[in-house]
Amino acid sequence: MSAAAAHLPLVSIVALCHNHARFLETALDSILAQTYPNLEVILVDDASTDGSQAILRRYATAHPHWQLLLLPENVGNCRAFNLGFRQSKGEFIVDFATDDVLLPARLSRQVRQFEQVGPRCGMVYSDAELIDEAGRHVRNHFRPDARGQLQPRPASGLVFAEVLARYFISTPTMTMRRATLEELGGYDETLAYEDFDFWVRASRNWEFHLLPEVTTQKRLHPQSMSRKGYRPNDPYLASTIRVCRKALALCRTGAERAALARRVRWELRQAVRHRNRPEARELYRLLRELRAVGPLDWLLGLAC
Template sequence: MADTVALPLVSVICLCYNHERFIAEALDSVLAQTYPNLEIIIVDDCSTDHSVEIMEPYLREYPQLTFISTGTNLGNTRAFNMGWRASKGAFIIDFATDDVLLPDRVEKQVQAFLKLDESYGVVYSDAEYVDDNTKHIGFHCVRNKQGEVISFAPSGDIFKHLLGRYFICPPTMMMRRTVLDELGGYDETLAYEDFDFWVRSSRNYKYFFLGDVTTRRRVHARSLSQQWYKPGSLLVASTVTVCEKAARLVRTPEEKQALTKRLRYEARHSYLTGHYQQTERFLELMRKHAGLGPVYQTIRLLNKYKINLGFLRRVYQSLRNRL
């Protein structure tokens, strides 16, 4: 690439919470980047394992690493914002230290950004899923025999698509700093950041899909995705809040239809996993947004009396596309 001085600074915000098994591999992957103009900020969210002890030799050997301790466990959104506010990069990567960056990840995404105008706020890509031992599980995207991505991965104005379906692998994103500045960072009242960031940022900025595999995403029992519908989970409540925000941002019939699809999905799964209060919020938002048909009027009645039909969820999952 061009001389380092001419290259935009990229800030990698490394978020750690009890990642002692993975932190060394994660930091090695950041330090091995082929892109030279990096700012690396480690934010430890008050880990209770040996994560910080494992980091200490890295901090001594690599003076380009900045270490921040949250002092008390804050959660992802607040911990990230601490790192983001301390950073200076024109582009930002939110990097959980149980994942792994491929060596040319930053270089490829910066090259993509430099070919785009400033209306593009995010570059995302394909990812490899790995287990605790970094053993291959699969890929995020589906490809044909020629290696071309054939699964849904749009570029441009993707607001309506983000309302209606999941297709972005979050750790693959590189974000333009101006997007985060405009949004005020992540919403610290939420238990997770991805959906909210997508909704708010895609309203005003375009996304670009880079077809390369740039990241290894760790899938393990403590992954956020594995906690979603567990009893007492705060994640479902955060999803309701984001849907309420989205309803205020919808402008077109297509966007309204996409949000209706999302609300139906979330209401069903919230109800079938016993999140009754959140289910009522989803249904009330749906009523105001598009009205309740017979199926969802029935769900509302069952939900009111907390009739547990959770055993039907597995069956329902196979039938959900018919509703």
Template sequence: MDSVTQPLVSVICLCYNHERFIAEALDSVLAQTYPNLEIIIMDDCSTDNSVAIIREYLQKYPQLTFLSTGTNQGNTKAFNTAWRASKGAYIIDFATDDVLLPERVAQQVAAFERLDETYGVVYSDAEYINDEGRHVRFHCQRNRAGEVISFAPSGDIFHHLLGRYFICPPTMMMKRRVFEDLQGYDETLAYEDFDFWLRSARRYKYFFLDAITTKRRLHASSLSHQLYKPGDKQLSSTVVVCEKAAKLVQTAEERSALTRRLQYEARHAYLTGHYQQAEQFLNLLRQHAGLGPVYQTLHFLNKLKVDLRFLRVLYQKLLSR
């Protein structure tokens, strides 16, 4: 099958102040063995030297498309602008501080071509690297035979996504139709992953591809590392996503998963001093499943803003030993 008959894949390369990493990131996209690529670089108004580096690539590789938000708008808005300008049957949301392995696109397209129309997302294993590009760990746990032993389900995984984290977001390839059905990411949110997972998994199946396809860079300043820290804006978005989830659940299994999620979020919001968000999670929990004695007590302590943040710090120290 030649590049004319192979499905077009749009790689949306999102950049915001990635001057240290963008060359390696773009090189990894250009090195893909899959021939039918649309590469769109979307800069979200970087304030470092990223755009100068991008312009060097544009001169060298005329097949690249460059877009700019003009003003910093955040990941969700920037990505939506780019995917709406794209044409690919499959889409990859690629941050330009990460790295794609050469067979990434080819492997995921091949997986999609084997699946039926009910599947909308393929995800895989990843290697985590630090700012210097050194290995930190792999996303999936494997036994001595190399088999994945950590949780990585395929099929209808809506209830799993409600209850726990197990997908490494930059490993996902998504059908264009999924974004069209969802009308893209929710631009009112501070982050996109949890909301996208739930809304897409309600309509489409997911497939786990047992391969390491991506290197994900870990930063101390990344959004995931800011979660539950003072001033974290992601918690308010999680409240909104949980409100949406309450309207999507259909089965007893899904209701149970949402209950666990709300309990988890309420505990962590309270134990990190985010009393307003803890109150919102507890109110959702009350409406959804009721408050048992433990969460009635938590609600009482939260109302009084009794500061027990030291308990979470102590717990994390014990885990790190």
């Protein structure tokens, strides 16, 4: 690394693998292709059983400055990330699932965005290209509607109410400020997934900013976390409810409570639709606490 590169902020990539063998080499090669020169790479395998560990060992041997952490048992995404995060030293942190792909200029562009928007920016996110299992283009995360407006509508700045109300951030594109994660104590290891909780807790006091370009390829396949939600016996719904309760404790204004009610109402409809009845009852109780029960909500409450 050159002397000039050493003066750039260190970026730590925590690369999380669980049975990603068929995608792993492409993901790791995308780290090697980064144009940003000051990188720390921590490979974390969450007890894979498909040959991933042999690939990770090979790359760690070829690149001795990479750290390798092979977990003896599956601990889940949140704890696996925290173990890597606590070994990292970077000013900025990337939670990189090794079924996805980083485009070469991603980190250079995102670090520049952090410098432009200032020290209260806790996270920079971007557009993503969604690809299938074979790496073929499916669509982009953000798509223009008939009026040319991007959907889902992106937001920048203090976006607490926005992240309560709706989904608009493509998780694999996030680069986080270390100080933000440290303030939160890392990911909540009691949850089944991390992004909604991070958005809620971090956006209360930190800004989020969009870099309006594609920086990442997000892979769609049946085992990806994004494909497991909103199905019968949804494994993530209980965590969503817990995060909504955290959000209620953080709300300061009527507008923020209204934004949370919009989220809870959406989750209630999904829970009823997929017959997750205990969770639907809990969401209905939360909507009552928000004093936001409408006629249709009341009927859904009766149904569950």
